[in-house]
Amino acid sequence: MTLHPLHGGDGYTYLTREVATADVRRSRGQEITDYYHADGNPPGTWAGRALPELGISGTVAEAQMRALFGEGLHPNADAMIEQLIDEGLSAKEAEQRVRLGRRPMRYEPVDTYQERVKQRYEAHQRMTGRAPTAGERTRLSRAMGAKMFAEQHGRRPRDAAELTKYIAQVAKPSPQAVTGFDLVFTPPKSVETLWALGDEATRRVVEQAHSSAWRTVLADAENTVIKTRAGRAGVAQLDATSGVIAATFDHYDSRTGDPNLHTHVAIANRVKTADGKWRTIDSRALHAAAVS
16 A cells, blocks of 8 residues: 545646546646546545534545545535525535535745746757756756845845755645545555466456455545644644545556556545544554555
8 A cells, every 4th residue: 555645736636636536637727537437447436434513425536535635625525515505505614504614725935936948948949949957957957046046035146055055945846734544555566467368257356355455445544544633733642533535546557557456545544533623644654554
């Protein structure tokens, strides 16, 4: 099993454009429902102990993933909000009713350094008819850093060290809120080979064993690993009483087309505690338990 965070903004897009389409990026305008009708790739399904409380089951829809992983809302938020508005609530009140805890943090880009450097490289190529060399890229990127430093501080950098420190700061990617965790379960290569080369009955047995294995891991995680934190700086660790909300996708090949039985279990970063509040998962405990 591998563990990867899913980030707000592009988290659900990753699920719908890559994971939910057998790890193949969809072209612009292609619908996620095209994946559901593709040969050999079953649709995503819901899993986790929190499902009965939320009243969801069955096939995962793109709108549900957008609501849950993109906005931190109940998976059926669109229909629920529409009904609440019909009952007399304002749009803001209706959205608050279907929100699972706090709204995911939204971070503005720290700066536009990377984009401006890219534009400088492109301008160089238009003027010279060739891509900049490694030395030219260094010179152009440092020149852009010096220009941005002067714009922000009203003076030039005192020395090369100050410029280098500044560039290191503005070149960092913008922070993003974690809206979920993608657990990818893959059997050992020997089992994959047996599955790939076996007859239909053999493949069915391997798939059932694989499904049983990852479901056992998920259930154990809900019992012993999935926690949340409360208080200033998350000083108190609390048990999650709800279990998890997970969207699962079975895939049969790798991005290169090789036989590769594996399952993506995308766990939403939302669990309920004994006080009835939805909170984020204690990611430190989850990462610490990944290997075991």
